[in-house]
Amino acid sequence: MAKIQGAVVVDKERCKGCDLCTVACPSDVLELAKEVNSKGYNYAQMKKPGECIGCGNCGYVCPDGCITVYKVKL
């Protein structure tokens, strides 16, 4: 069976740094960046890209729809 890995892309300019996605991730993939976007929010980013399972939780909980989840067959 092919292994599935996930990847997420965060629209960092729209992210408000609410932290919901980092808490919702079962694999502890996401973190808030130390850097801020042009509105002054610490945006979400992947800290452990290899751990993403593509479950979609982060995209589901983001109130602003900033996260797109991809699934990749390895």
Ligand code: SF4
């Ligand atoms: S898709 Fe799932 S595993 Fe991947 S970053 Fe989002 S919540 Fe975490």
Ligand code: SF4
């Ligand atoms: S849930 Fe959305 S708005 Fe909140 S930190 Fe994550 S990407 Fe940003």
